[in-house]
């Protein structure tokens with residue numbers, strides 16, 4: 001009978017599994033055999049080598065191909081099948097009354113008013129404050145790791161504008177609730193929209209002027225309360241060393257919008273920083289928000305969103321409820337991840353920043369297992385997930401932080417504010433479980449990846465919510481240097497996880513089974529791709545320049561194995577990409593970026609990680625710049641690579657490009673002179689393939705005159721290095 005009752009309830013969510021086809025699996029099996037054959041071939045060659053040189057060459061290729069094989073095999077774990085979920089928010093009211101909707105605490109992170117313009121942070125916050133959800137159940141906490149009065153000023157303005165914006169969105173049923181996006185869209189022209197736009201522009205101008213001056217001057221401060229807030233920025237207040245600032249900018253039940261409805265809570269938090277206390281970057285900031293919000297509102301649901309992403313769909317929290325109220329999954333549901341989607345990508349995405357493979361495709365695959373990994377933004381958590389596993393509660397040190405603690409005082413009550421300041425103290429976490437057993441996990445700059453991983457190891461499940469209209473839209477970096485640095489940061493972070501005591505290959509495989517463990521391992525070991533890619537970028541080419549053949553001849557049967565392995569890796573990947581709403585060019589750009597990263601971000605990350613392990617240097621979280629320079633934006637939109645700056649990564653990149661070009665033409669000349677084409681073909685092909693990929697780099701070195709070209713100094717240094725490599729190689733007997 002119970003079953004019948006359950007069936008008659010309208011569904012909140014359905015899911016459909018797609019399993020990989022038999023053809024897919026057979027192909028994977030054949031490919032695996034081919035990989036084994038190749039490894040065997042290398043091993044034999046190494047054993048039978050007669051000179052030290054040929055021994056080291058064989059060993060290098062054995063190592064390279066072992067790593068490629070590992071990455072290929074772990075990648076297969078994402079290709080076992082995937083899940084499509086659908087939600088039915090329209091059925092929600094048959095299951096739960098709107099008055100009984102759970103409260104949501106929404107965390108917006110920012111870290112630097114000059115790299116992350118306060119206006120964009122404000123837009124993020126307004127877009128989620130304006131959710132189609134009872135306002136008295138929403139609280140926005142802004143974490144300002146930049147400790148900037150400019151950001152606080154922007155939010156004071158935002159609170160005032162919000163009291164017009166929220167009712168405006170409600171009344172007109174606006175879909176674009178991020179003001180900047182709304183005014184950039186094709187919105188209806190009326191007196192009302194004209195008025196609200198004027199208000200927005202006014203606020204924007206005030207905020208941007210203050211940011212330009214770099215200081216909130218007296219004429220921008222209107223009330224005594226505001227003055228008191230800014231007085232906290234005394235002369236010894238710096239972003240690395242300052243007291244906690246918590247400022248309630250709007251309060252549920254007390255502050256009302258212009259129609260008299262309650263405003264959501266809007267609370268500015270800049271945690272205390274001290275030079276001697278580690279602040280653990282974003283994970284540290286989020287843990288402070290976890291505690292401050294626990295003290296002030298303690299909502300059972302938490303949203304984390306970066307300041308470079310805004311909500312693109314006001315229905316989002318209702319979709320989330322469809323999962324939290326689905327009793328078949330809710331007991332172990334730790335978080336609901338929305339894929340990261342982006343706006344402003346150029347045609348065919350030259351820097352391959354869309355990461356559809358990671359954020360959508362692989363996440364759909366993980367969704368069929370224990371659930372997608374956490375990607376740092378656009379994710380709704382159950383607060384309980386931060387306090388131990390689904391059936392093993394870890395208690396925080398004070399009762400006020402427990403997820404079941406009921407808050408029944410105003411967020412501005414003296415006692416509440418005092419406790420909130422206490423838990424935001426930079427020494428508060430000493431001798432506690434924060435960062436290890438409680439909250440977001442410390443120890444890596446990819447706190448998102450690591451936290452999701454650890455939660456899943458504890459037994460929490462997650463789901464991917466992937467509606468057709470993106471729930472959140474974010475910015476992408478638009479210069480090559482920013483892209484490579486971002487990937488480098490992620491890579492260092494991944495290595496920190498890969499070689500920690502919670503490594504996915506050991507701890508992960510045990511805690512969540514081999515398939516999930518290896519999926520996480522694929523990401524964690526990402527940067528070791530640098531080893532084969534760097535070897536393949538230099539060794540065959542240097543050998544080619546010396547006229548030494550190192551791969552099987554075209555007439556040899558082993559040659560066919562190489563052809564099969566190459567095509568068998570590239571063609572299915574390309575087909576996959578095209579079937580997944582991509583284009584041939586976007587696939588081409590993606591594989592190009594993979595090659596570029598192989599000689600830049602990945603090896604630099606490996607080195608950085610090693611120096612960190614040896615205690616020689618430490619590196620932090622280098623925030624990606626979100627400031628748009630007009631000229632750079634223009635070049636980005638045209639699809640032109642942006643070099644411009646001096647960067648060691650551009651040196652290694654250009655060196656590889658030059659070596660390949662010279663080797664390729666050297667090979668052509670050698671063959672024309674009657675050299676061994678049969679034996680050198682594979683090397684010429686590899687060099688030629690790299691040359692085709694590197695075309696934008698040659699252009700930037702030789703033909704371009706705009707500011708985004710390769711700096712002459714970089715070109716000169718790279719040419720010199722290429723020459724050094726060549727001479728060294730030619731002296732090896």
Ligand SMILES: O=c1ccn([C@@H]2O[C@H](COP(=O)(O)OP(=O)(O)O[C@H]3O[C@H](CO)[C@@H](O)[C@H](O)[C@H]3O)[C@@H](O)[C@H]2O)c(=O)[nH]1
Nearest residue numbers: 109110111145281282306307375376377445446621623624
């Ligand atoms: O000390 C810090 C450093 C960063 N941030 C915030 O972290 C977010 C992400 O920084 P961003 O420079 O945009 O890095 P991305 O590489 O674009 O971010 C991706 O990678 C990060 C991990 O490296 C994740 O935290 C992000 O969610 C994910 O989108 C931003 O909101 C920052 O304000 C802090 O709050 N405190």
Ligand SMILES: [Mn+2]
Nearest residue numbers: 306308475624
């Ligand atoms: Mn970002």
